[in-house]
Amino acid sequence: MSDTKLLETTSLLPVSRRSFLRGAAAAGVVAVTGFPNIVRAATKEIVVGGAASHAGWMESIVAPRFEQETGVKLLFEGTRSTVNLQKMQSNKDRPYLSVVQMDDPVMIQAVEEDLLEKLDPGKIPSMSNLRDSAIHMDGMWVNYQQPWAGVAYNTAAKPDGVASWNALWDAENKGRVIIPSLQNTEGMWTLLMAAHLETGKPLGEAQYEIDAAFKKLQELKPNLLSIYTQLTQAFNLTAQGEATLLGGSFSAFIMPQAAKDVPVNLSAPAEGVFAMPSGICKVKNCPAPDLADAYIELMLGAWQEVLAEATYSLPTNTTASRPAGMPDVAPFAPDWKFVSENRAAWIDRWDREMGV
């Protein structure tokens, strides 16, 4: 008699061990696939995707607040916006992310690929308090804050700050200017401001004058020390005094450093500042839809001012107060759909015209 046979015959169960295991496995499959709502209803956590650089305040400020309000664990996955998009694409049939915070241009791609669920103002009441410029594509996604972008500078070299974006083109700054690559989101600001300076049109109109922008950028080349893709590196060069001006830099990165007495600060030049895209969306067919609504409501509510202060950003909720030290300006948000449609071609042109 084999050992297996012995076990089967001596089992206390009325069925064989093998049959029992088969039955248990089948029951597990049915439980997961056949009654998803039951399983999901028991969910005591929500997974939120976002930028890796946001992990600090997400884990120290947002997650505790959300967990305190709902009793639900918030898991934050930080990475690049494009990687978040890939996660949503590859898990489209069975998403595990419920909410994603990412750049607006990537949101447009997500909308085009039918990955987002339109936000419902009935379930997210604070949407009615948002600035118009913070609601996109009729509520497919919204901005939960707006870090503002201007010109960063070395405080020893420019003790009075930067009054105008034209400073980037000044001959006195030859070889001392760094700007972001068009690969980076903040790379858009120098391009758009170049269009405004070249055409004299308001930013809302000038943003479509890309030929003029590239013409103006050609004049910037003698002043360029570098074009960066790594913001930290560019920031260090500015802090060391190797660079004097850092075009298109933004408050969420520069101002916390300035607060630590690093000799770099951020100016809001007279021509205007830009709104860094900080979008939040609900993933279509997400595993925790009600929790997703509750989380987005938290991020859009008046409590936003606490977050805005911590992240050196402007709130998008009109009832939230502006943190101290923030400029009293309305940042310009570009036509991201136009940007999304043309960005690859602009990057190609940028490589050809701005290269060494």
Place this chain on the structure above:
Amino acid sequence: MASTTVIQAGAAPARPAARRPPPERSAALVIPASAFMLFAYAIPLLLLLIASVRTPGGISIMPFVDFLSDPFNWSIIWNTLRIALITTAVALILGYPMAFALNSAKGWVLGLLLISLILPLSVGVVIKAFSWQILLSSNGIVNLTLQALHITDGPIRLIFTETGLVLGAVNVFLPFMVLPIYSVIRLIDRDLTSAAACLGAGPLTQFLRVTLPLSMPGVVVGVAFVFSMSVAMYVIPGLLMGDRFQTLAQVIGRSYLLLRNESLGSTVSVILLLIAVSVVVASDRLVRRLRTVQ
């Protein structure tokens, strides 16, 4: 006396053939590594090759034609090759004498030299690149030294230049040039140079006619190593030259990570792979030819 030596050498008992493992057992030893390489390299490489010729209309070489028909892309290829060639040449010029210094060193000096060569390999490329950024800055040690020696009147721009890039790259890849050359020249019989000297050859002739030809296999391997790595380097140009200097590796990274253009990324990857493989194959043939000549 000489004939006695020959007889003794000839009389040395050969290793019994029966003690060698049979070929099939030796072949079995490579199975784990081969299996790993099959899954980790060969299959992904095959997928890459397929992706590089896959178009909406089916399999086609048009992605390659499109890429290579654009003069701007040739400038990127030239950037890549130029920096790799200069880096390799500088590494060879610095590494060749260093390999001889290692060969002639003994005791703690040899240990110190080897540690100074190998230990920096444990430091990440990013840290090295940032370090060079500090060294090459206006107030960095390189500029201060040039001014102290009255070679320059004031600080000159070194960061975000090709000079800075080559310096950083050579710093990273130098051990891969020195070690193959060192491993070859330490096997060169010193009696050969002594014999050449007895026959009237001066130091330069001894080097050119004896030492240099015998060290060439190490040089070829070192050149293949350094060229292959420098032609594909991604992080170092990104940090030391920024976005204004395009190389094939950066086009690949951007295609996959930013533009999500798998076709372009795989096409450029195959072109870069062909360049690197060509160098390795050419090096292998050169080594074989040198052995035949010797």
